[in-house]
Amino acid sequence: MPAPTVKPVASKKRKNVKEAAVPSSKRRAVADPDRADATANIQELEDQISESRKYYNNIATLISMLSTDEAAKKPNMAVAVALCRVFSRLIAGGNMTETSRAAENEKVIVAWLKERCREYQKLLLSIIRESDSSSQQITALTLCLCLINERATHLPGEDIQVWSSGLFKGVFESVVEATNGQAVLSEFIEKTKEFEDVRYFTFMQLAEYATTERSSETIDLLISILSASDSVPGPEHEFESLYTQSSQKNKKVVSVNSQKKRAQDAWLAILRNNLSQSQRKNLLRIMVHNIEPWFNRPELLMDFLTDSYNVGGATSLLALSGLFFLIQEKNLDYPQFYHKLYSLLDADLLHSKHRSRFFRLMNTFLASTHLPATLIASFIKRLSRLALNAPPPAIVAIVPFMYNLLKEHPTCALMMHRNVRPESLKAQLEAEGMDDPFDPSETDPVRTNAIESSLWEIETLQSHYHPNVAAIARIISEQFTKQFYNLEDFLDYTYQGMLQAELGTEDRPFKRTPVVEYQIPKRIFTDRLLEEDGGQDTAPGSLVRELWGFA
Known part of the structure; x- marks a missing residue:
């Protein structure tokens, strides 16, 4: 490159004259050649890996460029994208598949590649958890899903493992536990709504994750993920929107009953967790339309609904519709239903914001x-x-x-x-x-x-x-x-x-004139007007006047 001999001279002149007056956007433009050189270096390392196996050590070089001290919060996403392309090619080309007849040195190479891939995956998960930029978190999520697709498609035996206990498990936990992760959570929810196999394994991971007692903020995130999946597949539903082609061969993923079973387990794990009063009310509001349709056995909701019904107040009002649905549609027996309904009729009900909802339900009951x-x-x-x-x-x-x-x-x-x-x-x-x-x-x-x-x-x-x-x-x-x-x-x-x-x-005339005070009274609490010059009122008066001063 001929430019380096001229560049220092030009930069030295500008530094003394008007560097301080250059806007920040212009200063960034001056540094663009360095950024271009770094991008070219990354591309060169990636191309060499594709050319020959003797350049596999470039993978470790790229990982070292990504795994700096500030990599989680301020990662070099160009390196992360290049590594994703590298590992996708290696997986698709069979270079990370170990055969029984392979030589010992081949097994060593495959084991080394798998270790580097796990190291790279951990870096992506740390970016999702800790990055300050929502765009970088979303990019890391997309790269993880690309790796999941490649591993499930090309690596034998990983079509289930990568979803159930492999990379996807780490992705789910990272999204839920991410700092400032509202944007990446929304992106993850969109993936669960778009792809039915992602939704299936999300249900699986959520059911396992929620078995441990979680904080109130975490429970809110889990509820938002589950609530977004409100389109329940019908009996004749055909599963066509799948993220990986290998999911089509998994009979459980493309089964309506299995999908509902996973969703049922996930909701039950949430209902059995440490719910706050506001979360319980929120779940009761969406019980009939969002939760009960996912249950193959709605009677499993009976304990939660009856416990909520016995709480009293607004919680009992919200539990009414779900409980009545089980009684009417599933023939469940609740002998004290009307006894409890009668006890809910109190003065507080008529001042409650749920009054209209209660009257609608009671009209049905x-x-x-x-x-x-x-x-x-x-x-x-x-x-x-x-x-x-x-x-x-x-x-x-x-x-x-x-x-x-x-x-x-x-x-x-x-x-x-x-x-x-x-x-x-x-x-x-x-x-x-x-x-x-x-x-x-x-x-x-x-x-x-x-x-x-x-x-x-x-x-x-x-x-x-x-x-x-x-x-x-x-x-x-x-x-x-x-x-x-x-x-x-x-x-x-x-x-x-x-x-x-x-x-x-x-324009409507009054039928009779309203009774109003047409003359403002001169005194209320005293028997005689207080003197305007500040004199004391000596006339006998009420107890109120004796206790208060009206001067």
């Missing part, structure tokens, strides 16, 4: 006309009692729900008719009061005596301060001419929505 009237009456009465202290958006959903139950179960209409009394009886009740036979402390919905009670709570709500609540409460006192109410029209009401509905009707 109580839809059967074969349920006893005493049971339905208990739910109606419990809801009417809770409505007394419920927020208006909850009452708006409760009353139509009760209407539909009364329509489906005419026997419970006696509770409604008991609200209609002669004037003489009304006067007597107002004077002497009434004992409600309903027992709110009874936990068994069949023994609450709700069927002997009445719906006086709903009649009370007809005088509610909110006009919409009062109007909808009156449907219980009117003739039941409507077949049923669509519950979805009432479940998503909020304070903000109800307020906007009132404020949005500016």
Whole structure:
């Protein structure tokens, strides 16, 4: 190269004149020839390995260039890519396959190549774990998968071993344990969604990895990997999207039952691990659509669902749909289902963000006309009692729900008719009061005596301060001419929505003038105004004035 004789002179002149003013991008451009020389050197070493076996020591040279002290965080990816090409050629050419008739020196060479390949694989895994650059982590992941493909395709006996206990196991663990590894995790998830054999062996590795108790952050990563695999293969599914051709010969990989079995084992390992409360709730939310379809034996979920159902609060609400699915579709027996469902009806439920979800589920649970009237009456009465202290958006959903139950179960209409009394009886009740036979402390919905009670709570709500609540409460006192109410029209009401509905009707006249204070009072806590000049008020006053100073 003739340039070196001129280059030092030019660089010496620039150094004194205006090197400090050169932008960083220009300074990097000046160093490009050195980078080009390094790239050419790497390419030359790679080409020599392809030419003759006498240059195999170049492999150790390339590995030494990659395995520096800062290689994991700031690796030379050009060397890593060159080594991947080198080992791919050696594997495909049979140079890393040991035959029984090979000479002793051939066996030594093959053993040496395998050792260098393992050393290279460890470096790639360390890059995935520790690199500061997400692009370098993704590149190292791609190189690992390329090696897996070559080993599974060309090395005899490694079509399963490289996936189950070989390189892929290290890849999975490195991706999960990578620092700042969100990007490489997303890339790995895309591979599991695209290739069905990668997904199969991911299930296998995850089930084994999750048998050991893991941290909450690690469990979140494992759940995200499993949740991404939401397309369950059907009975007639044909496995065509495979990363390695050798997977087509593996009957377990291309079997729907085997795929579901691996996913089932992986989910069970997660469910049996150290789950936090938020993780348990997240799993319950996706139970019916993402988890249960993967199970060949859904009854294995029974323990997890019943334990979650017994926790109480929002966790029990989220466990309802999964538990009811097992009861309805898989004929599993849970005798205390309605007993537990009744216990979930409390004041906290009507203020919960899961209120709409609960009403949708309860509408399904109580839809059967074969349920006893005493049971339905208990739910109606419990809801009417809770409505007394419920927020208006909850009452708006409760009353139509009760209407539909009364329509489906005419026997419970006696509770409604008991609200209609002669004037003489009304006067007597107002004077002497009434004992409600309903027992709110009874936990068994069949023994609450709700069927002997009445719906006086709903009649009370007809005088509610909110006009919409009062109007909808009156449907219980009117003739039941409507077949049923669509519950979805009432479940998503909020304070903000109800307020906007009132404020949005500016042209609607008031039926009566609202009662407001038209004159601001001059005093509240004192019997006489305090003197404006700071004098003391000597008039007798309340205890509040004695304890507080209002000057």
